[in-house]
Amino acid sequence: MSAQPLRIAAACAAVLLLACAASPQASARGAKPAAANSAKDPDSMFSQLRQTEHRGEGDDLLTAGLGLEGLRVPTPPAFADAAHPTPAELRRRALWSNWRGIADLAPGGGYGEIYGSLAKVPGREFSAFATVPGAKQPHRVLVQVPDGFDPKQRCVVVTASSGSRGVYGSIAVAGAWGLPKGCAVAYTDKGAGTDYFDLDAGLGVRADGTVGKPEDGDLAFLPDAAARKAGGIAFKHAHSQDNPEADWGRHVHQAAQFALNTLDRAFPEQAPFTWANTRVIAVGISNGGGAVLRAAELADEPWLDAVVAGEPNVYVEGARPLYDYTTQAALLMPCALLHKPLGAMPVAPPSGDSAQSFCDSVTDAGMLGDAARKGDTAARAQAAYERMRADGWSDAVLRAGALSVNFDLWRAVAATYVSAYGRYLPGVRDGAVGGPDEPWIRFAYSAATQASVAAPAVPRAASEAERAAWWSDASGIPPGAGVQLFGPLKPADSSLDVLARLRELWTGQFTYPVPSMDKAYALKLAQQRVRQGIEQTRASVPDKRVPIVVVHGLDDGLIPPAFSSAPYVAMARKAGAQVSYWQVRNVQHFDAFLGLPALSTRYLPLLPYVYAALDQVNAHLDRGKPLPGDTLIETAPRAQGQGLKAENLAIPK
Incomplete structure (x- = not known):
């Protein structure tokens, strides 16, 4: 692939970036003794609670009714009024953006055929702001409860967004696996996300994704007063003054707590939902993978049943951060x-x-x-x-x-x-x-005008339409979605x-x-x-009671395993933790880029191995099947012009 097409691909890709039942063995193996939730009062931790329903012909939890064909459309779902989209329009477009930013949905890539699910899943969404002690800014939490949730087979999949994405940033990871199985899925943006604040206009993002003023009282991110004098654009990961990465594990824990509180409200006749009677599996990739590993450190009370971390950004003592x-x-x-x-x-x-x-x-x-x-x-x-x-x-x-x-x-x-x-x-x-x-x-970050590819970008004020789309379109780290880095x-x-x-x-x-x-x-x-x-941000020893599977591509050029997953696994094992390590050849960091011709015959997707690890962990919790062991997975990239086949993946059984 020549340099110029790759530059064009980079510009196009900027937006992309830059059976889960409560087990009868839970009590028998003594992993989760009966205990009350530590946050049963929603008002003590959560604010701006919202509930929406997603059913019918044109909507659902997993793809907002778009399905595979709708997600494959190269242009985002349109807003009826570009400057004033509705919350439903913003949600649909955010799901489109986050699916395309994480999964390889290209024809021949195998998604929905060889691995993964895009089944229509009707249900309800519950969202809120949560704040960890000492933080200046909240993080978003959201719980999807499918209509197929069985209160007699209680399960929650908790996840954190990859990269710095918004709250739907792990829909293709956790939602695609958990929702079709009838699990509730809890998400957190872990203190980052796409709640940008326009410092020039004094406008931010409200709880429903629409643009609002500070006096509205429901902004997801309101920068420090000194920051608001700078001009341009502020975003939460960089400018919250909270160092959110230091709290990733607590963000995940609060999302799981919000899931239990949500299930109490959704099924009051079946309440209470507690750590003791509800299975909780944590899963994430990239930064989300690091976040669920950090969550596994929180062992004051037994709350996690298992963790699956894909290509985790995790730092341990002696390794390279x-x-x-x-x-x-x-x-x-x-x-x-x-x-x-x-x-x-x-x-x-x-x-x-x-x-x-x-x-x-x-x-x-x-x-x-x-x-x-x-x-x-x-x-x-x-x-x-x-x-x-x-x-x-x-x-x-x-x-x-x-x-x-x-x-x-x-x-x-x-x-x-x-x-x-x-x-x-x-x-x-x-x-x-x-x-x-x-x-x-x-x-500095700002909207900009650029006369040509070779010309320097010139900062300017953002337009209403640009500002309105940040929450749905941005990746959480500029440049992208019309915001430039200066x-x-x-x-x-x-x-x-x-x-x-x-x-x-x-x-x-x-x-x-x-x-x-x-x-x-x-x-x-x-x-x-x-x-x-x-x-x-340094990780420490995980809870020895929690089985952990770490999955990493050996070709990962963004989060190399030698600096992240390998030293983490060594540290955790030395401390006596239950850790399995899957290393996969010919897998790099970005499944979403595999539709590019230069990459489709060189690399394979990571998500099939994350789903397979979840399946095997779940079988262990359900039926006592032995945990998956360490595996070096020898894969075979597909030939030019051929679709992905199961034999290319060589997924462990």
């Missing part, structure tokens, strides 16, 4: 991918800098040693490749990492997470930075300078000369602040 390998990849990967023996797809960073300019810049900054300084681009690419290999990046991971280069994910992730870890407010759109302890950190640039700086400064916050080593001792000291303070935030 996301911020470390993201900032390294942002600088070195574009150059390393030019190493021809690697055989990676062409790269074209959307920042305007060529991959060769990355080689030159990191060489000039001394990142690749003296030999690279004296060599040509090929020598510099080899040096970058060898540096990344020495730091734990495999060839398979590097090849798949080209996706993250071309989709501008490394820069987007680094900018979002540095703001979250440091609990920083947004920058202003002219590029100026904040106080003396915040150099090169506070990024670095804290000054006339003498380049985008590579900014990436280098972000890297310095982890390494503590100055890449470029610092103009003054004052700025050197300020950078040191910023480093301490960001590192403290990262340390707050």
Whole structure:
């Protein structure tokens, strides 16, 4: 695939991104003794409760009535009034966006035929805001209760959105597995999501997804008063000042508590629903996978029956945290991918800098040693490749990492997470930075006008129609959905300078000369602040009573298993936890990109293995079937022009 089509694909894909019964064995095996819920009073934890019904010809819980054909339509469901969509229109479009952002729904991809379900599931939705103790901002929780829920066979699947997506961000993971089986499914956006706030207009997102004012009293995200002076756009993951990743496990736990409270209201004659009489399985992928692993740490009371985590973003002591390998990849990967023996797809960073300019810049900054300084681009690419290999990046991971280069994910992730870890407010759109302890950190986000692909984006105020669609269309991390990322640039700086400064916050080593001792000291303070935030996200030992299955593709170029799932499994096992580890060849991070011709014959989807792990865990809880063991799954990618077949997947039985 040439660089230019991949750039076009990146632009198109930006929106995509950037039997579960209560077991009679539960009491017998002593895993969940009778206990009351710790949050039976909804008012103590939850606010802005809403209930909606989703039945009939044009609606349901799983796809809002769109079905497979409707989800495959390349344009989102239209709003009757683009500037003032209804809550029902926003919900339908959010489901369309989140399905397409997670699952491979392309013809021949196998979804709904070989694996997965898009069955129409009528039922009710219950939603609310929940707040963990000490947090400034709430997170969204939502529970889907299918009409087929059997109070005599009580089950809840609890999940967290992947990436920074909105509350429907795990519909293709948990909803697709749990709802057709009659389970209630509980979701959380884990303190991130698409509740953007327009700092220019003073408008945010209400509980029903529509645009509202602070005085309405039901905004899902209201930034700090100081942030509202910045201009542009604020979003919860970066600008809540809560470092939401530190609370991921508590977000999941609160979503499960909300599910029990919801079932009490939905079936009052069958109440109470408790941890003791209701099966609870947690599942998530990517950031959602990390969140359910963090939830497994909460062992004050027995509440979880099992956990399935796919491609989890999880950090344990002694491993590399996301911020470390993201900032390294942002600088070195574009150059390393030019190493021809690697055989990676062409790269074209959307920042305007060529991959060769990355080689030159990191060489000039001394990142690749003296030999690279004296060599040509090929020598510099080899040096970058060898540096990344020495730091734990495999060839398979590097090849798949080209996706993250071309989709501008490394820069987007680094900018979002540095703001979250440091609990920083947004920058202003002219590029100026904040106080003396915040150099090169506070990024600005804004709607923008761009005359051509080659022209720089120019910040501007958002339109009503753009603002109205953020909740349904955005991925939770700009750029995307009409929102651009603007670095804290000054006339003498380049985008590579900014990436280098972000890297310095982890390494503590100055890449470029610092103009003054004052700025050197300020950078040191910023480093301490960001590192403290990262340390707050470190995972600890899971509850030994809870069986856990971790599933990870060995070609994952965004969350490499060597930095995340592998050290987590080793840590958990050393502590005596029940952990099974499935490693899958020829699987990378993004199922949604497998419809691209360059990827369909190279990679396979992750979701079939997550569903299979859920099936096997459920069989263990139902019938005492042995838990799945460690597995290295040898797959066979499909041939050009052929549809996916079961034998390609080689799913463990």
